[in-house]
Amino acid sequence: MKNYRICIYYLFAIALFFSCNKTAENQPKELEKLAPGVWMLKYGTPEKIDLLSELGINPKFDAIKAMGEAELPIDRSEIKIEVIDGKTYLRFPLDENEKIWGLGLNFKTVEQRGRVMQLHVDHYGGRDNGRTHAPVPFFVSSKGYGALINSARYIDVWVGTGVRKDSQNPPVARDRNTDKEWSSQPYSDNLEFLIPAEGVEVILFSGSSTLDVVRRYNLYNGGGCLPPKWGLGFWHRVPTLYTDRDILNEVAEFEKQKFPLSVVGLEPGWMTRSYPCTYEWDSTRFPNPAQLVKQLADNHIKTNLWINPYISPDGELYKKLLPYSGSHTVWCGIVPDYTMTEVQQILKEHFIKHQLSIGVSGYKMDENDGYDQWLWPDVATFPSGVPAESMRQLYGSIMQKFTTDMYRKENLRTFGLVRSANAGTSSFPYVLYNDYYEHRDFITALINSSFIGVLWTPEVRASKSSEEWVRRMQTVCFSPLAMLNAWADGTKPWSFPDVAKEVNEIALLRMQLIPYLYTAFADYTFLGTPPIRAMNLEEGYTAYDAISQKAFDGTDNPYNTALKKEVKDQFMFGEYLLVAPLFAGEKTRQVILPQGRWYDFYTGEFAGQGEVISVSPGIGRIPVYVKDGGIVPMFPPITKITGEKLPVEIRHYGVKNGTYNLYDDDGETYNYEKGEYTRIKIDVTIDKDQKKTGKVDLPEGSQTWSFSEFSFKYMAK
Template sequence: MKKYIITGVSLCLLILITNARSFAQIKTMASGIKMITVGAPDKYTPYGFCEEAPMKTAIGALPQAKLPFNINDIKININNRGVIVEVPLGQDEQLYGFGLQMGSFNQRGLKIQPIVNDNPLNDRGYTHAPETFYVSNKGYGILINTARYTTFYCGNTAKLMDNARSNSTKADGNSVAELYKTSNKSSGEVTVDIPGAKGIDVFVFEGPSLMNVLQRYNLFSGGGALPALWGLGVKYRVKADFNQGQVDKMADYFRRNHIPCDVLGLEPKWQTAAYSCSYVWNKDYFPTPNRFIDSMKKKGFHINLWEHAFVSPQSPLYEPLKNKSGNYLVWNGLVPDFADAATRNIFGNYHRKTFVENGISGFKMDECDNSNLAFGSNSWSFPELSEFPSGIDGEKMHQMFGILYQEAIYNIYKKANLRTFMDVRSSGSFASSFPVALYSDTYDHDQYIKMILNTGFSGLIWSPEVRESNSITDFMRRCQTAALSAQMVFNSWYLQNPPWLQINKEKNNENQLMDNAKEIEGDVRQLLAFRMSLVPYLYNAFADYHFKGIPPFRALVVDYPEDKNTYNLSNEYMIGKSILAAPLTEKDKERSVYLPAGIWYDYNTNQKYQGGKTYTISPTLTQLPLFIKEGTILPLAKPVEYIMPNTQFELTCYVYGSKAAAANLFEDDGVTFNYKEGHYNTVTLTWNKNKGTVTRKGQFKAERYIIKKWVVIQ
């Protein structure tokens, strides 16, 4: 029986906990995944809303699990305050995760509060995607299954009894500098404070490696997301007040100038009311919406609609949801009780009949985070004291609102056997299976790069979208980062013209284009062409995410957890299994790049580099800062301007080094969930004795990939 430390409680509470102890248990949820339960956990928890079944066969195929400590050393204490969890922490452990963190990377030594917030600056833990889940480079992960506002002390506390038995103590300081030093980073535990809770579930994800931990977490969440194939192309969001004719002109601009684009996003004015939302086409702007959608399809465009979930009195959804919403309004609109399945179904069914059945390919789900907690003047969202018919309170609803909103919309597409790739401003734990990219109204390029890495620790997808910029250099470096991310998006919701024609907002909206606009357009076209050439490789990386749980974008520490040089490396990352990306920002004419063990090739020059060292690179604005691992077969496609269900990719296979490991491509229809029934192919590329071979295995009848050429790079 699991033992729990109980201190400082009243007799009444002690009796309650003693009774709970007899029901406390450690339950095996899947191979290498255990759940510790003590007391009476909350009714509404992140795992309670996870609709996808764990992929237990894939989890069972992972290496035998192992913890670096005894699971019985995890202490859970219930007292008058709530629940306190203490997890052992080794002296040399490094910690990562807690959702989409901005301002921090290695969490060791920090006090983190993963709370949803619309402006998540600094290293406090405020975020668009609060997850009470962290991982260690020693090969395990801990998830506290709660929607309460929770605090993690990541090895930065020192107890009196710990200090008394310490063999080595530092001399007390008496200077201001000493006063503000963080000197408790060697604490032997992570302490988790969950105020108000009367019990808790603690999930333990065992390794043995950090990669295996992330695989178990993603597979346990239902497998990683596999977006529609067209979603890996380019998305462009038009100006908020564009009408049907203006959107049509923008579509013609892309096709006429042979600029790749798969998705056009419509911003608020497509609706009759936006704050709060009516979810009704504005006929003054879009007089024939269904005809418009059909015409865009014929040109190869998918349409994505902006909205948020606060329901206007003008909406047909208002009356059906009036008694299924919280007791506070936002922008005079209802806050639907998404904790209730019936409410999600009402909201989802309206969207299905009104939009999805008429050809809308996805939604941008905005404003589902919380007001900026850093400012008292920023209080647009519903208060934490809100009450909902389901019984959930405002605090828990805030933490879960984004992911429940996603469920309401994504379920439409699943039931229609139609895949998508959408946008959202808040997510959370167990979200791995959602093909939905997070975005932010913040615009710090350094943080945007760091957030690509942080999503890999948390089963999330991040979109470092491009808007206007300070300079051409700033704009092009941002385009490079976007091209090397999960979703490439240009967000021009306040720009009359594409930002590459005029980076200055005011001049852009006055139609004053730059003198060198066509030159910059050509440079952007070159970057977008590379993005389209990478789609088959990215698609296979997402297939590995779904079937194996391997994050398609991840920090180097995931692949090299024993390499101390990777512990705090927050501006380089792996794409798939073979590409290392090292983006630059406007301030970087050059940058240093650390390459882990092995031989690496500069993608632009084919120069070879010995791993385990740091180098300086200075790629141009049209050169992608990439390194390819020796032994890689890299399939790159002849760029297409958009992706259709019958699109075939003509591939050139680049072989790096004299010997190369086999590479795979995932081949299916790209638009349905039929792959779950086995209707896909694994296309295997091999290079042996100076000859390339291609083999197909699977039930998909068509051929999406045609190998045109092999190129060896020594």
């Protein structure tokens, strides 16, 4: 009898263990429809702190609704989810030829199938292993859907690597000794996530195209940011210990060289202390900061200030923030708990007192990402009770929200730089950057940013040769933020005299393209369309029959062969432009032109259609192509954004009719959210004799802030 009782107790203990460590099957599993093409799936007990909970996001449901309905291309039953041992196991199906994009700001890969990652905010260390500045747990599938795993934890991901014994499409077992087809990574038909929490919220997005999936995702996160117009000009960050006189001399040199300049960035030396920081002006280098900021503003140049989050004991903020800081320090500075209203109020008062009140336009927020050896450890505690792991995943995002809100209350738009972001930050006016400096990888990151709702700049700092210098300048001028960062070595745009002319020309082209780029950002804001996007998001970028021009995946031709490879070195810039950078050492490159006719941006000459072309543009040009019917509005070459109205040249390319909705507003405030903006419809029609007629339709009663007159230039030859 004694042994019988022991056996019963033993069986009861086993049952109790499994009941505590595996979620019951009657947990809620059905999809909740949030908007057309958007669903939520909750399972177990999701944590109260997640990637979106602290950001105050207002989804743009009206814009999503205007996109129409979209069915989810996978069945709910195909999404497997359960909680075991206090962790959530999430699984999606993978078809044999299905591609997966997204899953963070990766620098070496665009297609993520076959990767094992831990999505973890950190400095990028040279490997696409999930540790990156924006480890956004959002993926996009070539099947036409995407999913956001809304957890502020370090999330492990196996993208088509784990092979399950219950697989519906198991790989063939092979003998390595005799079978040349043996592989160390057999075929896997699943995408799996491990979330260290007892439940999770998953938000699913669908659409008629991959781009529509991304657009819905961005709109759900509040839409994209709309920078002030000055933010799209050329930026220059000065050396760390520059004085006010040094800065004014630098500005004078830019004017002498007739080089564009819209924003001057001040690095750590503007403060009395940095690493950790006081956020107080150093009076020896800046005896009258208000006067300096005014002098720059009078010259139509904005001021941007470097900061990091860690507070020095030598400043007025230290005692105020000490009760609201984490248990550990970074560089001997306390770590404010940005999730607390007390912290935000104290910092807001300080920033207004020392910076906003004198006209500072924004911030470069550094060092809120990693490395492990100097950031707070995961054993740290914060007075809000937010776990250190979640705080790391959220810190850069919350800093973006706080500073954006601070300027929003002044009805002023800001634009700045940040070292970390996560899901939900698309509406915040910040661009990611880092200390990694591989030019090719910078362009891969630029492409990847379009899948996950963040912006990235391939900033220019230094180069080994004049060729590399001009190639870097060309790519940064076709990015969200065009910047030379001279904080360390004092380089100037003209530091390589043999390419100074070419560098000046590309910077002026950047200024000319502001009407086009500003409209692209408006489409990001109102429609969710990334201003810079991967070729995989471009309509017509699919395999087809080169003879009949019809879609046909099985055709074996150079174009289709090229599409089978991962494309990491060309991208779309706005609605119509395809940019194909060259890198140091390259004289020639291949460019994949999607279906439809494409034209050379500079000459208007026909370049090709649905094919791979080889180009040798010379050192002075970055290859740029315009799709048939494309319209590109351009300013004259200018060096400053003054707010005055300018004439616009409307370029039309190709042999198709073209339509374009040019956007305009005051360029500085949030009044556009109240409807104070204008969409100017531009049409180019071509009659049977190939005569082109351009028309500008300015809605009756509307105003323009930026444009004085319009002229047309027809580029096709």
